[in-house]
Amino acid sequence: MRLPSSHPASAIGAIVTTESQWTTPPAGSVFGAQARFDRSKVSIAGEGRDFVRVGDEGTRSTFTFCPERGATVYYVMAGHEESIAIPVGAFADPSFPAPTFSVYEERMHSWVTMPRDIEHMR
Template identity: 25%
Template structure:
């Protein structure tokens, strides 16, 4: 894949440019991510904050994660599409939601986490790292 690659929310009110390859792409099977994605898991691309340029208004929402850390999320206030998650104590790291990229070919998770809460019908591909809970 060639970088930069662009992304946007469903309505186009928030756009962004990903300047470089993600450090890691993760599929999370926890119940919270199932709620978020309305599917069996949620995809996250771990990137450096300075590797993404955002445009448009975003709102924030947060909750306390099982680890005790704050899990904050940004989203488009018009269509509600999640753009990225972050831990406020680690602002240099962004957990980008890559399903809204214009080229989704980079969405090839090499790690599956929280498989202890995985839907029984989903089969995890061979040759990926698997964790019962968090990394």
């Protein structure tokens, strides 16, 4: 997958998903963080396998994962096909910008904290 050359700056927004059915228990994590991009600015190459998951509100998302490593490479939500979400950990960049928007906070573990200036889904 090739990303825009200035990937963090071109992200639509990094999203923190806390305790959704997408992260606990299927992924075994207490939260996930994704960066969203305009899909037309991301080039994808290589083999991937798709898995469709239905979220809490019934939104269908197609997750594409690497068949060799089993890791999610990206996902696309039905109704929002113009954007692509990529797990922040896939960038292996500790300087990647902090999340700007948080969802599912009502389910987060008591020890998880969000950045002070993050926008919260209401």
